[in-house]
Amino acid sequence: MGRSALRALAPLDVDVLSERARRRTGLIDPGEGWFWEGLRVLSASLEDEADLALLGRLGFGDEIERQIANRLLLREDVRREPRIAEQRTPRPVFIVGYPRTGTTLLHNLMILHPDAHAPRFWRLQAPSPPVRPEDEARDPRRAAARRRVRFAHAVCPIFATIHELSADGPEECVFLMQNTLLPCVRAETPSYRRWALAQDLVPDYQHHRRQLQVLQWGCPEGRWVLKSPFHLPAIAALLQVYPDACVVMTHRDPLRVVPSFCSLVAAARAMHQRRVEPRAVGPGALELLGAMMDRFLEARARLDPARFFDASYEELTADPAGLVRRIHERFGLGFDGAASARIEGWMREHPQHRCGVHRYTLDEFGLTEREVLDRFGGYLERFGELAAGKRGRS
Template identity: 30%
Template sequence: MAEQIRIDDLHAPVLTEAQQGIMAFAEQNPVELRVEVVLDAASAATGLSDFGPDDFKERLAVWLEEIDGDPNRSAYTRMLTFMLSVKYASSRLRIQDLLSRHPEIHDIEITAPVVVTGLPRTGTTNLVNMLAADDRFRSMPLWEADEPVPVHGEGPGPDGVDPRFKRCQEAWETFQVTNPYLAAWHPMSPEHIDEDMSLMQLDFSSYYFESLVQMAPQWRDHYLSHDQTPHYEYLKTVLKVLTWFRGPQRWVLKCPQHLENLGPLMTTFPDATVVVTHRDPVGVVQSFATMLAYTSRMGYVKPDVGAIFEYWSELVERFLRSGIKDAHFVPEGQRVDVYFDRYMADPIGTVAEVYRTAGIEFSDQARDHIQDYIDSHPRDKGGSMSYDIRADFGTTPEELRKRFDFYLARYPVASEVK
């Protein structure tokens, strides 16, 4: 039986010794959140200077201003924002350098990907990892998403392991120090299949920044006011880069963000098979808000649990309304709707339906590989979180569920939170 985990200090956080140490280190090593400083650091780290089209600088500036202009943000959030911005800018430089040396990469075709989307916490991660167990698919493990292009001149070590894998493993171990519940919420080991928004982050445009810093209203408003199609084109370009290194195969992709970007998604990948997951949105909000309320103890000087709960209630509503409004962008024969309770009861049957819709033979070998994945990754392997929406957020499941009547009337998901 999975370990039951209950966080009972959301409103009066008690930091672990390791968390206190990280916070102290950030206080003692302040960073400057300016675009020029980030880009100079990325150039120094890579020895490169060509970032490609410079429109990304405006979006990077919004990210940095979101944090720099808020005195309630902790030194840790400032450091995290700076370090990740440098990391993304460095990957962007390496991608641009590779494309300039190998322009033939642009000619690679990305054909008929299978794209999994749906709210966070609805089984998207599990489903994409199951599909990726079939080695006929090309998928993106976290270590590769973290650093799509190898450092120039750097190859596998004496043990044959890619240094990018080792760096990703070290980062995973650090993340678990800052958040000891991360393995229960969202495993991020190097071999775990990652979300393709990791590649859009290199263009400094995705909803990820909202979850990274718990709330980002300034960035949210900028993001929602701009057409995301160019950033989906950037995603496609980086998929071509990854295919050039290791391919060609049919891609399997996954990201909750696609639910509110079905237009840009289908413009970029018109032959995609889109798999949409459905689950009780009350459970989604409860889980995600708890996770981000926990991480806010390091993200803010004075965390506001209620504000985080309201922000993510609004975000879930935003995703669902967009997904319904834009559903027509996905042709009927290219869409599969997956209900969480039925999926958990019959994962192989769910996968078989995806294969039928995508026109892929569900071979015995594929079935065996996927079953092996299921057997070796039992649900709640990292522990099972215990939630209390009433005690933690001062509302009831019934009250929150009313907010999603428009969605529940269309998609008959089972109520999970009583």
Template identity: 30%
Template sequence: MTWRPPRRTEVAEQIYTEAAKDRAENPHRYRFDAQRVVERACRRGEYTPEQFAPGWADGLDAFLGSADQDGRLNALGIRMALQSATGRLLAGARIAQCRAARRDLCDAALPPPIVIIGGWRTGTTFLFRLLGTDPRLRAPLPAELVSPWLFIEPFRPDPTEVSATASQLLHTLNPDMAIVHPSGPSLPEECVLAMGTDLRNWGFTSMMRLPGYAEWLAAQDFTGSYARYREALQLLARHDDRRFVLKAPAHTAELDHLIETFPGLVVVQIHRNIVATLTSGASLFAVYRSTYSDDVDAFEVGRQQVTQSELWFRRALQVRDRTPTHAATFVDIDYRDLVSSPKTALQHVYSAAGMTPPEDLDALVDEYNRANPRDGKGQHRYTPEEFGLIPEQIRERFAFLD
């Protein structure tokens, strides 16, 4: 069986064609020029480069360089990469500006969050959004993560309206994205949307082919990146002191920085059959990348999944082995148990978090499933062979997880 990119609709094809035409007519707009990105960010926010997050220059060079040399991006992909870089620089400056003008924002208390980690496609989104239906917990929405400064005042905008246009465009370009990872302005989303104001963000590697950038990231110190993520959450906590429930597979790679930034947190790690994890993750990445590239090599995506996942899991094991019990509470959940008995999984999480479970957990789960049917947008189908993955070799390579 051969993996094929999702078929584009007529509307999507028109958007891609217009973007390609614009690139041909205005090539200067599509150059990975760091100076132009900086100038654009400064103009949009009336900032100077000194106001961007510390470390931004190295991050910008690494990200743009890899996107240019490795990305194989189409015109829309180049736009997205440049806009992402500009947006992250602006976010860093705006958060710093808010904190400088409002010292009270710097002191906002954050109860130790519940953070869900694990490999891609291991049920992290399901558990995260399920917990987010508990009114005592807060699972941030996309707009809140991308632009937290918009929500520091009592009379703040509706976050679902802020991100509605971008979400609609994304699903117009690639409807299959809703199958591999349901998303939208009203659905809580991953922490990576708020991270990377210094252009250090593992989330970028899911959307684009960035091997050079991924290699660079693996050697970076994320201490500052996580400190600034905490600052973003403090803005959101200004008028809402609920305990955060957060989620990102990328935290698996930086577990030491996560624990250092949020002492006393509860880390919920979900474990799934490694062959299924890597195969499903490869399918996810391939679909994502097909939005921004017309040249996606499924076998290469599979190889990247193996390499990246091994790095992340080995790092997480090392951190867990040396983390004292007072620094973090760990909860391990098997994917099969999560699927067969979400109620039991929730009970484990609430116990670790020192919280009394809702009175009727069955009703909470049933209501969530009614509102979010598992295959409501279509069924996600994949096989290891599509991505050049050999189950026996994978099981042997990842035997350290057993």
């Protein structure tokens, strides 16, 4: 199918998708200009650089339309019930390590605390309108998310060995962000990546917080435990919007992180692009990770050290209950023997590699150990002991 036919069948034009979102929701005003700029930059990058297959165009078109619809519905929620915007989001925990550093495991363990909760995938896909706990089982958004997960597993079965996904499980709050770097994982979009890394993301985090307020409306107050690697380059903006946030950064040897991340990128792009050459994936994936860390290191040097806790992947896997206890003690969040028992029970029920083994090498993605170590020189100078598996600082 030619490019013009693909564009007609699966448009990425923001104006076309905006009109669809307006018709679907019956609403017309999604608000501020910052919201639109990123969508237009992403749309142009996808058209000009990504070489998307039909499935990829349909997926990204659905994603852009979903973001616009969610924005429309969010504003309508707050218009109808202004008290949503007055809710507290006290002392949220953000897990911000690189992909493949144990963030998913730590996220699952941290939310075992009775005061903690995490956004589930089906709610992240469509936060508005609020739903009462007793009505969740009948909510059509939940069924839609289950269909989405089944489709993703059918299209790319290997993805389950890389990242476990379920409609009802906790998931990354990156789905609440507007100008996120997530599209750079799913498709080759270098111009969008450069644009996104240069943005002040305070408006994005204000949007993020408003959606958390919608998600918690009508529910008992608790502490959000959130995670995404894409918080790394925006950590200063995050802490400006969430000044009482507790930030946990996971660390692992870059020689293990980078090939694993490249494998994730290759699998994600195989679902969206017409062609994926693994050896071409590596250099771009390495630069994306490096640019994220450059921004993080620059910001962290001037941020309050009391806001951070550093944890090694090796400590997490060797003594998960002990690490979670130290995190809670560090931030004064409370931890007891019952919490340790819950963690030990969860670990028994969720053995590593239960969904299959994720295999990868640097060479298959066109990278060498020297290239990786050179690109991560600044990170290793600051966090080399943690990356090597030494105990984190509390």
